[in-house]
Amino acid sequence: MNRRPTSRRSALRLGGTALAAAGAPVLGVPAPGPSAEAAGRRPAPGSPGLGDPLFPTLGNGGYQVAHYDLTFDFTPVTYDYTGRVVLHARAQQDLSAFNLDTDGHTIDSVTVDGRAAGWALSPGGSGQELTVTPARPLRRSDAFTVTVRHHGNGKAPRSGLTGWRFGSDGGFACAAQASRADTFFPCNDHPSDKATWTFHLSAPEGYVAAANGELLRRTRRADGSTVWHFALRERMATELVGIAVVRGTYLYGSSHRGLPLRHIVPRGQEDRYRPVVDRTADHLAWLEAKFGRYPFSVYGCHIYDGHSDALENQTLSLFSTDWFTPDAAGRPRYETTMVHELVHQWYGDSVTPADWQQAWLNEGPAVHYAALYGEERGWSVLDDKMRAAYAGLDKIRAQDGPPGRPRELGGTNIYDGGALVLYALRLRIGDKRFARVMRLWPERFKDRNVTSEDFIRHAVRVTGDRSLHGFLRDWLFGAVNPPMPGRPDWRADT
Structure with missing residues (x-):
């Protein structure tokens, strides 16, 4: 994400538009299954949260999702929607019940393996908890399927923040990071539970639909x-979902090695945005030279006036129309934002943090390489940016936590502070070894979840330098900045 400087396959229509009051308990059908004793086990409910350091109640325990199949029928202007989400999952313990994250939907029905399940809605830490009681307890390692049918209105109140972004066209785009995929459909909303996806999105005449992955038909x-x-065959965390229904135009292209590119721009503004999105091929070539082959089967930019920032939705980054204005000298410095979100396809989307306190692993590389891209074009000086970040980081460490242990998301500590960690590592080990560390990371950990400790061990392994254990821990977790290698005159603000 880039911040502003100030801070199976069928279409299904479901009826109804009323929204249940956020947080109000709603009961479903009773679960008629056998008791735990009758099943020969002692199943227990899965936990209603995963204990994430920043979002303790986010996600749910006891199962892992392998695939989501989402049908979403949205009506522009009125913002009513009906949906059906099918989760193909596997139990990680004997389960008497399990939870899904949800917020602001009327739940119409819940089934587990085709049988009606008991369910209840209750307030959660960031939204609501949908507790599902299957007709029969699930055994550990059982594969099972959950189908939830729901409806609501995109503009109706939510318990927490919303992921909906509404444009002047009466449509919407999804900006779910970090915990708002549940405002579109019930899910296991934590980055540690990545899955493959299929999407079936309806759009009335005059509108187009968009989603992560490839358009099938x-x-x-x-x-x-x-x-x-649409189908996304590579696994994705829920926070990177990028569904949309907008008045837009698809523009197509390819990278220099033939990767399909598809972009969505506002209808009637194709001539304005075609030169912008065409720059993506060069951005891909520049980054592939550094990180290796792009990790997915398609990429593109969605430019929409309903969003105010930029966001790395997997395979389809979302950008505000406000980004794309040349600077006072007529230079397209907005390209650094495009590069920032593209870096995330390797760092954050393919290789994903195990929890939200590891977010510097996403934002540090994105800030670093976007700044390096700008420097190579003469728009800025990376050393100047890092010196300024160094000067202010001690105060930020004290207030918001160090880069590797932030107290919340969105702070300078994980953005410029994370980039500063990489800058210090580069000065310590040299450009050639640094380039190897960064290139091999997305290759070695492709499609996996990672931690800061994984990165430290990786740097030591690639370089053979065991002293990097202490060096990187000081930079990531220390209360104050360590000395910057090769920059003895750099000082922190007092």
């Missing part, structure tokens, strides 16, 4: 609307 319905079917 479109099917026309009798009412004139179209269902767009």
